[in-house]
Amino acid sequence: MKKTRNQKAWFMVLPVLILVAFSAIIPLMTVVNYSVQDTFGNNNFFWVGLEWFEEILASERVHDALGRQVTFTAIILAIEVPLGIFIALHMPKKSGFWSSLCLVLLALPLLIPWNVVGTIWQIFGRIDIGLLGYTLDKIGINYNYTQNALDAWITIIIMDVWHWTSLVVLLSYAGLRSIPDSYYQAAKIDQASGWAVFRHIELPKMKGVLLIAILLRFMDSFMIYTEPFVVTGGGPGNATTFLSIDLVKMAIGQFDLGPAAAFSLIYFLVILLVSWAFYTVMMSMDKENDI
Amino acid sequence: MSLELKNISLAVEGHPHIYQTNLKLEKATMNVLLGPTLSGKTTLMRIMAGLEKPSSGQIIWNGEDITNRRLQDRDVAMVYQQFINYPTLSVYENIASPLRVMNKNKHEIEISVKNAAELLKIGSYLDRKPTELSGGQQQRCALARALVKGAGLVLLDEPLANLDYKLREELREEIPKIFERSGAIFVYATTEPEEALLLGGNTAALFEGRIRQFGKTSQAYRNPKDIITADVFSNPPMNFLKFSKIYENITFEGGVSLTKIDHLSNLPDGDYVAGFRPNHLDLTRKRADQIKFSVRINVTEITGSETFIHIDYTGKKWIGLVQGVHNLEPAAEISVYLDPAHIYIFLEDGNLEISASYATKVK
Amino acid sequence: MAKITLSNLAHSYLNNPNHDDDYALKTLNHEWTDGTAYALLGPSGCGKTTLLNLISGLLTPSKGKILFDGNDVTELKTAARNIAQVFQFPVIYDTMTVRENLSFPLKNRGMKKDYIEKRVIEVADAISLSNILDKKANGLTADIKQKISLGRGLVREDVSAILFDEPLTVIDPHMKWQLRTQIKEIHKNLGHTMIYVTHDQTEALTFADKVIVMFEGEVLQIASAAELFERPEHTFVGYFIGSPGMNILPVTIEEGNAVLGGHNIMLNAKYKKLNGKIELGIRPEFVTLTNDPFALPVTIDRVEDVGHYKIARARFQNHQINIILNECDEIKSATTHVIFDKKKINIYQDDWRVKP
Secondary structure, eight states: OOOOOOTTHHHHTHHHHHHHIIIIIHHHHHHHHHHTEEEOSTTOEEEOTTHHHHHHHHOHHHHHHHHHHHHHHHHHHHHHHHHHHHHHHTSOSSOSHHHHHHHHHHHHHHHSOHHHHHHHHHHHTOTTTOHHHHHHHHTTOOOOTTTOHHHHHHHHHHHHHHHHHHHHHHHHHHHHHTSOHHHHHHHHHTTOOHHHHIIIIIHHHHHHHHHHHHHHHHHHHHTOOHHHHHHTTTOSTTTTOOHHHHHHIIIIISOOHHHHHHHHHHHHHHHHHHHHHHHHHHHHHHHHHHO | OEEEEEEEEEEETTEEEEEEEEEEEETTOEEEEEOOTTSSHHHHHHHHHTSSOOSEEEEEETTEEOTTOOGGGSOEEEEOSSOOOOTTSOHHHHHHHHHHHTTOOHHHHHHHHHHHHHHTTOGGGTTSOGGGSOHHHHHHHHHHHHHHTTOSEEEEESTTTTSOHHHHHHHHHHHHHHHHHHOSEEEEEESOHHHHHHHOSEEEEEETTEEEEEEEHHHHHHSOSBHHHHHHTOSSOOEEEEEEEETTEEEETTSOEEEOOGGGTTSOSEEEEEEEOGGGEESSOOSTTOEEEEEEEEEEEEOSSEEEEEEEETTEEEEEEEESOOOOOTTOEEEEEEOGGGOEEEOTTSBEEEOOGGGGGOO | OOOEEEEEEEEOSSSSOOSGGGOSEEEEEEEEOTTOEEEEEOSTTSSHHHHHHHHHTSSOOSEEEEEETTEEOTTOOGGGGTEEEEOSSOOOOTTSBHHHHHHHHHHHTTOOHHHHHHHHHHHHHHTTOGGGTTSBGGGSOHHHHHHHHHHHHHTOTTOOEEEEESTTTTSOHHHHHHHHHHHHHHHHHHOOEEEEEESOHHHHHHHOSEEEEEETTEEEEEEOHHHHHHOOSBHHHHHHSSSSOOEEEEOEEETTEEEETTEEEOOSSOOOOOOSOEEEEEOGGGEEEEOOTTSEEEEEEEEEEOSSEEEEEEEETTEEEEEEEETTOOOOOSEEEEEEOGGGOEEEETTEEOOO
């Protein structure tokens, strides 16, 4: 569908532009400002050029956090996307009581505030009072997310999978529902196997929404802060200190405003770059479908 | 009241969708946009409605330039191929909705809604929801809503395409009557020549973003300006064959040759393309001067009253439409006859050179 | 290829149908012969799609049986019935090439590679797809996509029947001609049993050897195009077939003549005394204008130019009578007379045709 062109529309978006300017652009400029200056207190700032950027890019601490972040995001995507598709494929195909029930149950985790999710799992996994931690401890499995790095990782990954797989399920389900019945009928007549139906009908038709799901999950997990912060606080040691947790430590814990500002700009650019790449891929696929 | 498109063109991202177009529609006329899918019918309508701004040119409404006027401020109503109604409102409220926007009083609304509903034969369904109606009734509801608005320009974009054949036939018969009462400029897009002919009025034949011809429908049907219009305006498609003329001798591709056809005597010597409609082929010789072609049968299709014969003439595929039931075996060799008065003669660039001589006799 | 027998077949979408009206398809007994092309014709909601789905196995009938070549397939699933189907909107596998699309049903059935290759080329030749076999199916036009869907049915040599569910809906008028004749040629050459569902009379009549006219879940007539045109068994068939449909006029039968609003109309045969709603049916093609002052006087309201013919909308008292005229005919005066071709008149009692 082609869109209507009418220049007056720009006036309509003016209030939003002003709002965005105050809420995003001006704070961003402040960050840019900090990232190229240094201070020894008393509000005396002086120009340091790209020194902070060089420092951050060379910093081993940031490299480690980035490594953990990439690993975490990769694991999350590798679990949530296939699992989400799998669940969506096994949901009831016809609308009715059962499909509504499934949708409501699936939507529940998405509705819980992030810090509450963190708190739930923080308590759930405790060996003194948490159901999970206590049970595991009692049946003889040595589990303690506050001391064992692997346990902490497992806890956070399970928590994220519990929290966010539903999003992938809902999007994939919407994609599946848009496939006309005749495709399934034709496949039956052609005696296509279940795998062939998935590979040649369901997956191609889900491609669009699936890319959106992956993009959303990538952005969200790459910026994850609240849940691991509430559960582990980035520990034990630095085991679960992801980029955003590290950034907050740097900015507020150590009050290194300059490096933290440079850090956040680099962080921002990385996310922007990956999202842009995704967007381009999605658009080119859309075009292919149009022809 | 009049609508004029002056040098309108539209290009999207460098791709031309509508080439430079001039069109003037007069008050109280039915205007059909006829062309295959993607010929630009819908785009042209969207430009008329103000849903699309042309890349160049002006839209003049009653002498006033409205090119930049908002859709809401234009005097337009539109009906689409899909049945678009407000699903939560009753049929009455659906039809009344444009009047409510205009702040008409209750009494006025009631009268207009009831009149429109009677005209479209949905008077007894006013309390129902659109989803409780059949497809034909839903489209009647959408038509009533467009009419009740009293707009000066009513755009109908293939409104019958999603309806059953018989319902289409009914509404096709009714739409011209409804239109006659309204006095508005009607613009009606369709892919089907029969529909254009039944609606009457004027027809613009569109092909690949260009209006090839605009004129009285029956006139354009019988006197197409070029090969493309002739073909767009023929269903089944027109049959073509090449011929060359030297002195009095005419030699058709495939070897049939003639001397002397009266109304072609002034045709300069050269190469041409002859075109004729399927219904003008005969299976028996009806007049002495008919041209005989030996052809091979591919398939015959019988409708009960007529027979479509798909034939092969020296590798060219033709269709003939003859009265009555004829069971002809595939691959049979037969003769078909054509009256020279039914032949259109086109130049090799596609422009019409001489119209079929019978056309002037049809009233 | 197979003979299809419908024995006491009926279907309702309700769980406990007890009323006749509860049935989307009313009891039907019929034998469809092998290699014949059938069309199911009727307005939307007439039960034609229900019947198609029963044959394809997407629905299990509430009552009765379906037999293919004498074998009961009523309880068999779609895949086990050996049918092929072409849907309203083209169904193709986007990710595959045309060749892969065509070989897919054979591959799934575990056929040998060189057989598949040979068979696909044969079928592609028959439906003229040979030159685009290695193209991606995704970017092709609707009519070619429909051909691919058809081809996927044709590659299977053992296919019992090919079902078409309004396959020309999304095709441009000019392409419709080509595709329809190609399907017809394939039928002539390969002789499959074909069942074609449509609401379009031209498609049904031109495609099928036998047309099954349906209305409100009931089969009204099964006949060839010519029979449906000349001798519609029900007034609905008369109305539905033909464009415009048959003129249906209320009459009484008196002394071998039909009387319409006080005017005598000659009949070709003697009818015995009839009770109930009596109507006379005459096709617009068989009504002619005349100067004879003793013929039926009519007023012409409007003449429509349909290109290769004209339709005159005439009125006698308040009965509308449509007349089909030749392209070159002219109407000189609005008040004139018409005669009905008496050999072509049918008489109906309570909507069903009575034999003289």
